[in-house]
Amino acid sequence: MTSQPQQAAATEPVQAEGLARLREWRSFRVRAEHVRDYGILVVFLAMFLFLTFKSPVFLTKDNLLNLLYNNSGVGIAACAVTVVVICGNFDLSLGGIFILSALLAAWVAVHWNIWLAFPVALAAGVLMGLINGLLVTKLRVNAFLATLASGLVFFGIDKAVSGGTAIYPGTSSGGSVHEGNIWTFLGQNKLGGSGGVQYPVIIFAVVAIVLQIVLARTVFGRHVYGIGGNREAARLSGLKVDRIIIITFVIAGFAAGLAGLLEYSAQGQGSPGDPTSQALALAAIAGVALGGTSIFGGVGSVWRTVIGVLMLGLITNGFNLLGVPDFYQDIVRGGLIVVAVAIGSMVERR
């Protein structure tokens, strides 16, 4: 781009723009929409402060990093499925992608080569996402049902490949100690040594920031919001709607594969189905909904999902620290989601 003359022309509208924005800010008042849009932040901060005062352990580096570490897998999946949800779809197959990607990676590590394991996990995730996208766009299967079904299939393949037993890259399956260490490196180590930050936390942060920027700032992100808000209008505006929907599913598949890889790297195995994976899709979508992203599409953002996921994690963490019995946790989580969604739709109705 030739920059010189363009810049000169750009300054004037920029100044006018600044003045106009200032005028808009002056007439600012707190309204019902603001409660819906930012209430979640206020509640999150309140809980954070409450736990800080109630528990001496809460506001320590170790505890907060643990909170992030324990939620990094769900967090990565939730950030990615946010894109799918805003585009007006749904992905219930995340758990299946999560576990099958990791299992295939472990299988490749044992049977082929440990270094191939990582690209295989991510490629498997992308492929499964692509299948979901094609089912939803080309076969026109409702996303809810398509991904429910594909998730079942992925879980089934996982069991068939594993034969019902976990695959351990490393010594127990005839490999070297070195290979085992490569497999567990990302899941069990920290950047900057023992006092540093776990790699999954860093990867979660990178995924969240990248997806937030993609949705809020790019042409692709704008198209995602448009399709979720009014699909026909987006089509009439010249968008290749199917292609964009497929990409959103591929993003979700990639992220679920990545999350699976990190989870089972931490566990040192590839697993034939476990409770984490069964609950993953719903946990991720719970985070999305709690953050305030509309499950009907068109409205929401990734930072909201991060807050939603961390809030759910905060409940587990805080309850454990305060010694509150486990079974209250799910009740509180469920209640919070209902309140968040109800506030959202009450503001819409007015």
Next chain:
Amino acid sequence: MSDVRTSPIRLVGISKRYAGTKALDDVSLEIEAGTVHGLVGANGAGKSTLGKIIGGLVRPDDGQMEVDGRPVRYATPADARADGIALIAQELALVPFLTVMENVFLGVEPHRRGFVTRRHMRQQYAELVSRWGFGVRSDALVGSLRAADRQKVEILRAVATNSRVIVMDEPTSSLTHVETERLHSMIRVLRENGTTIVYVSHFLDEVLELADAVTVLRNGRLVRTASAADETEAMLVAGMFGAAVEAEHFEKPEHSGAPVVFEVEGVRREGILNDVSFSIREGEIVGLAGLVGSGRTELARAIAGADPVDGGRIRVDGRDCRISSPGDAIRSGIAFLPESRKEDGLFMDLTLAANTTFAHVQTVASRLGFVRPIVERSKSRSLLHFLSVDPPSPSARAGNLSGGNQQKVLFARWLFKRPRVLILDEPTRGVDVGARAAIHRLINDLAAEGAAILLISSELEEVLGLAHRVLVIRRGAIVREFAADPPLGDVMEAAFGLAGTSA
């Protein structure tokens, strides 16, 4: 009618705010029993809101509503129905997968021990139809009915629950002329039987023809309530806008020398479009007139790539264009404003900036695909100012605007990059008189700047007022062509296929 008229509904000092703007401000009025009461006003004047308050769909922030002299506060439309007040909203509220009869008795099904007794239902339906003199086939699925028939079902539903007051919000906006006439005779039957009708509409001629009393609103405030016999259309318009708005007359230049911009040749679609050919020259406005179902919207959608076609050629500036999707049409310089801005046009949750730039976001983005917000906002702001959208604020949400302003935002999207060919399907539907005049001026100006425009409207006056040439479509084929300002009667005849179709 008897000398002593009772007022089943009295409103005192009603106010309602939406997201900081006042939709209604201290409105008081009385509606007399057994009359048709018209509510008129520009878009955003508050007439629909007032209707919804009477029908229990919206709760006022302030003020008092009395029914039969008794103060009421409705929380839901069901509360209002229990008092005999039924609301027939703009968006009809029927269940598409149930039959006509089931919809009519929805919530008041005749039953025994929790089981619906279909025999009684059928009997009651027959009684209803014979009493009111209009009906719809009882076992037809509501989803398969035309708009006019669905409206009948809504009315039957209202009378089946013994409603004494029926609020109708823009009941004729999706009806043809004939259907409107039929609706009006139904309303007269209802009135003769003592039902009170609140008729919210922006069709002033209809209100004057039908109503006993008219209430005029402007910017959420009451202007006046008067007997319809004392009002004229000009007086109502003056009341709605505070000053007289004159219908503008547009020059209609000759275009025979101008280069042909847009050519359509033999466009076909099985059972819908039958070998349609026409062309539009630079700066020319071609009007497309036809009845509902004649194929006028289908033609627009076909040439804009919105619907598939079975064959035909389209040329822009002499170049052949392969158009198999809306994207292809846009790249060829064809812009299409669809008939329904809510369903096919706007993104209600997005900002005006995003709405205006949506079809061409790339042009306000960096090469890497990042939208440049400052550039986007300033470009969008200047377009919003140019089209005098209120508020001209790029950060406002499209869903918070009135109908006329929403339509202007949609224009802004297609003017963002000046199109060679502009296809307008019902550009002023559901838009108030002021915005309508502004849009007419805009269409005329765009043509003067060289765009080729195809104008489709169910209002013949609009087509004739603007078009430099008029095509009449009937049963998917162009049956006749007129030069500028043809006699309205001739165009109607051609559209109905009565005479002269061989010309």
